[in-house]
Amino acid sequence: MLSHITRRILLMIPNVIAMTFLLFATVSSFLGSPAAAMLGQEASLEEIAALNKQYGFDRPIIVQYLDWIAHALRGDFGRSYTSQQSVADALLPTIPVTLELSLWAILLAVVATVLFNSVPFARRVVQPITTTLAVIGITIPNFMLGICLIFIFAVKLRWLPTTGWVPWSAGVGAHLSHIILPVVTLAANYFGSFTLVYREEYKAAYRRLFIKVARAKGLSETRVSLVHALPNAILPVVTYVGLSLGPLVGGAVVTEMVFSMPGVGRLFVGAIGAHDFPVMLAIGILVIFGVMVANLVSDIVYTSINRQVSLG
Amino acid sequence: MTTVSENRAPSVSPWREKLGKLSVRQSIGLMIITVLIVLGILAPYLGLSDPNQSSLDILQRASASHWFGTDALGRDVFSRVIHGIRVSVLIGFGVGVLGTVLGVPIGLIAGYARGTIDLFILQIIDLFVALPALILALIITAIVGSTAINIALVLGFVMWPQMARLVRGQVIFIRESVYVEAARALGGSPGWIIRQHILPNAIRLVVAQFSITVAFGIFSSASLSFLGLGVPPPTPDWGTMVREGVQFLAFSPLMSIAPGAAVTLTVLGFYLLGSKDD
Numbered sequence: 001m002l003s004h005i006t007r008r009i010l011l012m013i014p015n016v017i018a019m020t021f022l023l024f025a026t027v028s029s030f031l032g033s034p035a036a037a038m039l040g041q042e043a044s045l046e047e048i049a050a051l052n053k054q055y056g057f058d059r060p061i062i063v064q065y066l067d068w069i070a071h072a073l074r075g076d077f078g079r080s081y082t083s084q085q086s087v088a089d090a091l092l093p094t095i096p097v098t099l100e101l102s103l104w105a106i107l108l109a110v111v112a113t114v115l116f117n118s119v120p121f122a123r124r125v126v127q128p129i130t131t132t133l134a135v136i137g138i139t140i141p142n143f144m145l146g147i148c149l150i151f152i153f154a155v156k157l158r159w160l161p162t163t164g165w166v167p168w169s170a171g172v173g174a175h176l177s178h179i180i181l182p183v184v185t186l187a188a189n190y191f192g193s194f195t196l197v198y199r200e201e202y203k204a205a206y207r208r209l210f211i212k213v214a215r216a217k218g219l220s221e222t223r224v225s226l227v228h229a230l231p232n233a234i235l236p237v238v239t240y241v242g243l244s245l246g247p248l249v250g251g252a253v254v255t256e257m258v259f260s261m262p263g264v265g266r267l268f269v270g271a272i273g274a275h276d277f278p279v280m281l282a283i284g285i286l287v288i289f290g291v292m293v294a295n296l297v298s299d300i301v302y303t304s305i306n307r308q309v310s311l312g
Numbered sequence: 313m314t315t316v317s318e319n320r321a322p323s324v325s326p327w328r329e330k331l332g333k334l335s336v337r338q339s340i341g342l343m344i345i346t347v348l349i350v351l352g353i354l355a356p357y358l359g360l361s362d363p364n365q366s367s368l369d370i371l372q373r374a375s376a377s378h379w380f381g382t383d384a385l386g387r388d389v390f391s392r393v394i395h396g397i398r399v400s401v402l403i404g405f406g407v408g409v410l411g412t413v414l415g416v417p418i419g420l421i422a423g424y425a426r427g428t429i430d431l432f433i434l435q436i437i438d439l440f441v442a443l444p445a446l447i448l449a450l451i452i453t454a455i456v457g458s459t460a461i462n463i464a465l466v467l468g469f470v471m472w473p474q475m476a477r478l479v480r481g482q483v484i485f486i487r488e489s490v491y492v493e494a495a496r497a498l499g500g501s502p503g504w505i506i507r508q509h510i511l512p513n514a515i516r517l518v519v520a521q522f523s524i525t526v527a528f529g530i531f532s533s534a535s536l537s538f539l540g541l542g543v544p545p546p547t548p549d550w551g552t553m554v555r556e557g558v559q560f561l562a563f564s565p566l567m568s569i570a571p572g573a574a575v576t577l578t579v580l581g582f583y584l585l586g587s588k589d590d
Contacts, residue, residue, distance in 0.1 A: 023448075023451070026451075026455065027451065135580070135583070135584070135587075139576060139579040139583045141531055141534055141535055141575055141576065141579070142535070144575060147561060147572060148569065151561055155562045244441075246443045246444040246445065249444040249447060250445060250447065254539065257539060268450070269450070272454040272539075272541070273540055275454070283447075284448075287444050287447050288447075291442060291443070291444055295442050
């Protein structure tokens with residue numbers, strides 16, 4: 001067990017270094033000299049060279065990378081080219097927004113997946129509906145679903161505000177009314193992929209011996225389904241959530257843009273539009289790092305629970 | 313003597329046979345795609361107004377002359393949605409082809425070689441699958457410029473690992489089968505065994521995954537263009553149209569919902585064609 005965790009952590013370190021370095025090198029080499037971008041087209045070659053020297057852009061890329069990491073570890077991600085604000089100051093307030101959106105959406109999607117797919121008495125009736133919903137959830141782009149929800153609930157029915165974000169401090173009702181549509185939008189997408197995983201596992205659980213034993217004991221279908229099959233099918237879904245956090249991040253970015261939420265995704269897209277190199281790089285590297293840590297944690301949790309299951 | 317000829321195996325090529333019949337789901341998908349592709353090819357000959365021709369009739373609501381209304385430059389939204397099939401499907405196919413060209417050989421090698429090579433390739437696949445693909449695609453596209461070819465290359469590059477992983481799994485499964493063992497015992501070279509036995513048996517899976525890759529290629533490229541990294545104007549591009557139309561949602565909803573529905577329908581078609589029934 002411990003050797004497995006150690007091996008995973010040891011494997012992760014080169015992966016993180018390789019990926020973040022690749023990203024750093026790609027961004028820096030393709031964008032050309034950041035000094036040229038900062039000074040504009042009229043700058044002379046001497047001015048560019050001077051600024052490159054001042055910021056250290058003339059050093060080898062590996063030195064720049066190590067320098068960036070050393071500063072990042074102290075919480076210094078450089079300054080935004082466009083706003084001249086420190087990247088950390090711009091980034092910090094956006095993180096809770098994105099985390100809240102994602103956590104609500106994952107929670108809602110997991111609960112909906114379990115509810116829709118394991119109610120035994122209604123399975124025959126519910127299953128075709130669930131399948132249709134799951135396929136739609138997977139194939140509808142977040143922006144399309146978001147716009148449709150805004151159109152129905154904000155423009156036509158006027159029940160909810162169209163876009164924007166209100167912190168908890170402005171009142172629970174106001175906060176929730178702003179966050180409900182984005183959460184549903186993002187959760188629909190997750191619901192689709194979670195359902196696929198959950199169904200496979202649920203079917204697999206039903207083929208196993210302990211289900212047959214439970215049935216042979218005369219337990220009701222409801223009990224067999226909820227007490228025996230469900231716990232065995234939900235664990236892989238939780239692992240799947242951890243392992244596919246990377247692909248799931250994309251949906252959050254699009255959702256934030258649709259609903260103009262001041263999250264990491266919107267900051268990132270803004271930085272991309274403005275070629276704001278330090279902000280792009282900081283968010284890119286942090287997301288890669290976060291996703292890899294999440295993968296590691298879910299892998300460790302999964303193996304340790306699995307171990308207990310097989311031992312117990 | 314007649315029994316001999318009756319018992320002879322029908323002369324269907326191993327490839328043709330393995331593609332097999334389509335399920336209900338796949339037939340629906342195929343129908344959607346066929347209609348879309350025919351519309352896309354015929355778009356210039358359908359008598360629609362020029363999709364890039366701006367006019368003074370700006371921001372018209374849906375009417376008999378403009379079925380989906382007009383956009384902020386007075387261009388006909390219906391015509392732009394139909395013409396938008398072309399760039400979306402082309403990018404999707406580009407992603408699918410690149411994902412297949414990279415993923416199939418890598419998966420074959422990993423599955424057939426096993427051992428250290430397999431472990432190494434699996435590491436790379438797992439790393440790629442876990443990466444935030446859209447974030448990477450956004451960064452790379454922003455750097456290299458968002459032309460249709462670049463978008464297809466970038467998305468194909470982030471999407472090959474799923475194909476490689478599937479092919480690898482299938483190859484490992486097939487190579488353990490009795491007939492592959494027999495072929496090996498008869499002295500078949502690895503290349504011959506892969507061509508004759510493994511590829512024909514993996515082809516159904518590869519075709520299905522190709523379709524799924526096209527679906528998510530279209531999905532992701534639409535997301536990129538919604539975020540502002542679409543193909544350069546004035547080419548009609550669904551994601552960009554949604555982005556531009558969304559500010560007029562209350563006034564003329566079809567301006568953004570129609571191209572959004574077009575993306576959804578196209579993704580749905582390719583997804584259904586590639587997915588299996590449960």
